[in-house]
Amino acid sequence: MQTKHLLGIEPLHPHQITEILDLADQYAQSNRSKAPINDVLGGCTQINMFFENSTRTQASFEIAGKRLGADVMNMSMKASSINKGETLIDTAVTLNAMHPDLLVVRHPHSGAVDLLAQKVDCAVINAGDGRHEHPTQALLDALTIRRSKGRLHRLNIAICGDIAHSRVARSNLILLGKMENRIRLVGPATLMPSGITEFGAEVYHDMNEGLKDVDVIMMLRLQSERMDGGFIPSEREYYHRYGLDTAKLSNAKEGAIVMHPGPMNRGVEIDGEIADDLSRSVIQEQVEMGVAVRMAVMNILMRSRREAAQEAML
Ligand code: ASP
Numbered sequence: 446m447q448t449k450h451l452l453g454i455e456p457l458h459p460h461q462i463t464e465i466l467d468l469a470d471q472y473a474q475s476n477r478s479k480a481p482i483n484d485v486l487g488g489c490t491q492i493n494m495f496f497e498n499s500t501r502t503q504a505s506f507e508i509a510g511k512r513l514g515a516d517v518m519n520m521s522m523k524a525s526s527i528n529k530g531e532t533l534i535d536t537a538v539t540l541n542a543m544h545p546d547l548l549v550v551r552h553p554h555s556g557a558v559d560l561l562a563q564k565v566d567c568a569v570i571n572a573g574d575g576r577h578e579h580p581t582q583a584l585l586d587a588l589t590i591r592r593s594k595g596r597l598h599r600l601n602i603a604i605c606g607d608i609a610h611s612r613v614a615r616s617n618l619i620l621l622g623k624m625e626n627r628i629r630l631v632g633p634a635t636l637m638p639s640g641i642t643e644f645g646a647e648v649y650h651d652m653n654e655g656l657k658d659v660d661v662i663m664m665l666r667l668q669s670e671r672m673d674g675g676f677i678p679s680e681r682e683y684y685h686r687y688g689l690d691t692a693k694l695s696n697a698k699e700g701a702i703v704m705h706p707g708p709m710n711r712g713v714e715i716d717g718e719i720a721d722d723l724s725r726s727v728i729q730e731q732v733e734m735g736v737a738v739r740m741a742v743m744n745i746l747m748r749s750r751r752e753a754a755q756e757a758m759l
Contacts, residue, residue: 448749450562450569451742453578454619462620466588466597469734469741473588476512476737484514485744489546491515495572496522496533496552501707501732502572502581506549509739515547533557534564541565546750547743550574553670555612568746570739576610576671582706583616585738587624589731590661593702598625603655603697604646605631606665606687606714609638610672613706614665618644631655632687635676636667652687656696663704664689664715680713690716694725702727 448456475482491510495503503519510517520540527536533552540548547568550558555575562569573579591597602621608614608630621628628646630637637648649655656662667677677683684690689703703719703726711717720726 448746449753450571451580451746452559452562452569452571454580454583454616454623455578457580457620457623459623462584462587462623465584465738465741465745466591468744469584469588469737470592472740473592473734473737476733476740482512482740486510486513486515486546486747489515489747490544491517491547491549491743492540492545493517493519493549493572494522494536494540494551495520496527496550496557497573499551499572501735502551505732505735506570506572506739509736509743510547512736513740513743515743518545533561537561537564541567546747568750570742570746573612576612576615576668578616578619579612579706580616581735581739581742582613583620584742585731585734586613586617586663586704586706587620588734588738589704589727590702592730592734593727594660597621600626600661601629601659601698602626602661602663603629603631603649603659604663604665605652605655605689607636607667607676608632608641608665609636609676610668611665614663617663618646622646629655629659633677633683652689652693653696656693659697659701661702661704662689662694662697663706664709665706666708666710666714684713688712688714688716689719691719694719701725704728704731706731 493506507517545567549570549572551572552558552574555577558571558574571580587597604614622645629649630646631649631652705728
């Protein structure tokens with residue numbers, strides 16, 4: 446994969462997606478067996494800059510970097526000079542002057558990570574920007590699906606809930622579409638972005654219909670931090686109509702898997718018992734695959750950075 450950054454799924458070709466997933470699959474095996482792992486990031490400095498809360502993603506990037514031998518630094522953005530009025534770009538340029546090899550950035554504004562990537566010399570990974578993209582989440586979801594279903598094409602996949610505010614939905618819609626799956630978006634009209642059908646997905650407002658015969662159910666959290674008005678009548682009503690419970694799940698194929706990117710609100714978008722039912726739920730495997738996918742992405746980006754540096758010296 447000849448690329449400097451990972452800013453979104455949009456620019457990736459299907460063969461690049463497969464290359465990442467194949468390498469991640471190998472890392473998933475070695476993570477499980479605790480096999481020794483090559484220090485491919487030895488001597489690299491990785492800085493994690495999270496301007497929005499994160500539990501899974503930040504921990505996962507940190508573990509992934511350390512497993513590959515990188516020096517990992519977590520910037521506390523609450524304590525940073527951003528709060529003294531420094532712009533995002535000034536902060537990035539300042540850090541760039543310390544010659545890191547990799548910046549992992551999460552930001553509440555769509556497009557902020559792309560902008561930052563234009564101002565620095567190092568590789569940048571988008572760890573989620575506003576409602577735009579969350580590429581490593583879509584890649585880890587894809588790996589989880591491929592391992593559970595044995596393939597990543599011609600599957601019926603329902604993405605359910607707050608589509609409008611979700612970068613997870615957007616990145617998944619793009620990735621799963623590129624890999625030729627049939628995608629359904631299920632949720633209330635108020636949580637469906639306009640023009641979404643251009644992505645080639647089918648839209649359902651009735652959960653029972655939307656889940657009929659699907660292979661994969663991906664539930665989403667209500668992104669209340671990105672809502673500026675009343676998008677749903679109440680959480681209770683929302684759960685009644687769109688929360689995944691046993692009755693609604695019975696519409697899906699028998700072996701359908703249940704996914705959720707976390708953090709999960711039990712009793713709002715999903716019944717806690719379904720989330721914990723390991724015969725259906727692959728939510729913990731998603732977390733596990735997150736480390737493997739991030740290791741693969743960082744390995745590939747650092748390799749292409751080294752190759753580019755060598756070419757420049759010739
Ligand atoms: N953790 C995911 C994200 O950062 C999903 C969520 O927050 O609901 O987008």
